[in-house]
Amino acid sequence: MMDWIDIGTLADIPRLGARTVETHMGQVAVFRTGDDEVFALINKCPHKNGPLSEGIVMGRKVACPLHNWVIDLNSGEAQAPDEGCTTPLPLRDDGGRLLLGLTPAKKVAHG
């Protein structure tokens, strides 16, 4: 089961920018691209846990502010030659409301 949580509207996130959401899974970064697509990732770069929400967004990618690793917003994968992955989370734009898909807290507590 997936909990879909209303976290706000598209307009709350600057275009080519990001905001954060505090969850039981840790801090989540919610990105908005130049084409108004939205993506959510656990806000930790696979390299040194840098806050990806603070990075520069370009296309469907973000550059980590600490050491410039480039992370794919859709998959959470680092761009070669770097290797690593941060967890992507489901995010829906439901008529202007953004719904973040979180696994229920109980499961996570045991996982």
Added chain:
Amino acid sequence: MNAVSRQRLVVIGNGMAGMRTVEEVLARAPVRYDITVFGAEPHPNYNRIMLSSVLAGEKQIDDIVINHLSWYAENGITLHTGDPVVAIDAAAKTVTAASGLCVAYDKLLLATGSKPLMPPLPGLDLPGVVAFRDIADTDKMLAAAQAKQRAVVIGGGLLGLEAAWGLKRRGMPVALVHLMPTLMERQLDVEAGTMLQRDLTERGLHFFTHAQTERVMGETKAEGLVLADGRTIPADLVVVAIGIRPNIDMGKAAGLDINRGILVGDDMATSNPDIYAVGECVEHNGQVFGLVAPIWEQAKVCAARLAGDQIAAYATPALSTRLKITGIDVFSAGKLAAEDDADEEVVFRDAAKGVYRKLVVREGKLVGAVMYGDVADGGWYFDLIKGDKTIADMRDHLIFGQSFADQGCCGGAKPGLDVAAMADDAQVCGCNGVSKGAIVKAINEKGLTSLDEVRAHTKASASCGMCTPAVQAILSFVTGADASAPEAMCKCTDHGHEYVRHAILDQRLKTQDAVRRALGWKNADGCAKCRPALNYYLLCAWPGEYVDDYQSRFINERAHANIQKDGTYSVIPRMWGGVTTPDELRAIADVADKFNIPSVKVTGGQRIDLLGVKKEDLPAVWGDLNKAGLVSGHGYAKGLRTVKTCVGSEWCRFGTQDSTGLGIKLEKLMWGSWTPHKVKLAVSGCPRNCAEATIKDIGIICTEAGYDMVIGGNGGIEVRVTDELTRLSTEAEVLEYAGAFMQLYREEGHYLERTAPYVERVGMAHIKAHILDDDARRKALYARFLFSQSFAQDDPWAERATGGIDTHEFQPLAVVS
């Protein structure tokens, strides 16, 4: 695969000439020989020409290896490094190495190169005296540079100048002693040689020209030089770079005919038909060799002969010279001057821009060219000289270069190289003898798309790198990719910084989207590299008009604080000139307590750093600091950081002027400005220079007489001492000159280029021409700076603490329990 037993080719010398010959042999007759190579040095074959770049820190040894060990293995070559050959038995056709190894040959190739020419001076055998010839010499020089000792170089030719410059780049004080009145006298005329000396003096080299060295000082190690006129130059490192002489030891050992070098004919064979020789060890038609172009030609001919060709013959090609000192462009080819009344000289001179060129014309043909400053047309002149054709129809405008000369047929001047107009046999890479036709053929046949690929397949631009722009232009021309550019800003574009900055102004581009559209950006959003650069360039070009795009700024400039490795931030309030008050200190202490800020540290720029602030606390922290009158110190910005001062005449018994007060005035003038990279200033109250002004972007050193202004210093990775700009007499002048330099840097610096590399790139002559030589220009620069500042001096902390700007930046979008 080949039943016929192969012949044995033994090569003595694992350097550029020998291995180029082997490469050519393999290309022509891959299975003809079993090849054995002996090298005295313990390295694979490397590009000796690039040692000066290694010395200057621009390349690593690995970067200059031409043939890696794997290449020898792949081609079945037996390599013995660090094992010099000591004997040749020409009758038995064997060679014997120092290790005792004895190898028989059918054909023997001597490529033993040269030895450094050592003058007969007392003291040359002391430790601390080195030649500049191989990796071992370079290592010795680098070790000395690390100890930050003083160096003196003997010899003002190509090699000596490159050695001196490399050592200077490594932070050593360097003097250069040259026997002749002007530098590089064999390649440059007196005027160009004088310009070269002036520019290098400005960059901090000390010259003793017309100077005969008498001896090396020192008992147990080198301590300097004594000149014939009695002057002494103290130094811990003495580099001898007066020239080379052919290494003929092996020729003697084999009983070959020898003069200055090992004598070879047009077929590159020595007096023994089974022994060939190439490179710096040979003498052909009374000539010995030091430049690479004729040696590649020898390698070609020698390989053809070894492969069975009966016709290939060597003739020395026309030669051209360039100097590998970053930012100094020198070119010469053919005659340096008119030799009699029948010869004509055509001279062009623009002293302010530091440009000089001279052409020598004989009987309606171009026979020589000397260029200084702008050498883009060097290749074109060189082709005209080699072409041996009449230039009568373009004689009048020949001096203005190719694009001007071509105007008649093309209808307009084209910047740079006109690839379409180049003949197929026009030589592009002088080092490797690669023509335009060969490059075009390789690009088309092998589908090459990058400079690296062209280098790998043709060797063009793979040696000294001077022809890189030309190779790039040909690549662009053939593949249809965008016009040649020096170095692209990022992967989104092929254009360099300069091109983009000019386009923004010329085409009046006022938004990032407009720039990216007009210049054909490959990614609609740009990338993390070009977006901050474009944002800055637009901000600088259109003050008051362009709206700063925060999403194109690095997080520090967006959050107005410095991100730390744990994702928290550091906060540095401005302390004007390093001066603070008890009230300010109390406010800082209160903030640290109130927000549980874990670390408080004094910075190197005379301010206080609060480390470990949570992002969501930033606006409240700033609000409290603002209340005490503290504003952003921009310790996070590509902009003005600090103005460091000493206490000056107000307190110090040595102080000559009010350095603290002047520092505060400079900081009030410049705070809030955005620049290509961070900018730090210092004002010292006397020449003791306690504020360390000589490693700052702009430094002021007060004297009884006034103010010395110095620029382009850096205390970072590569320490660079400032260059002197001028001496001024009033504080008002200091503000105007400093503001003008700041604006010049703002308008010309590449994004993320500090003033130190900027000054090296454009040269002090250029900066002086704008700031010192032309009052109107300086005043206009200063006026543009002030205009820009009128939009820049709002405290970003106040805007966010109480002004309601960017609140989303500091609050989470949602908290999900």
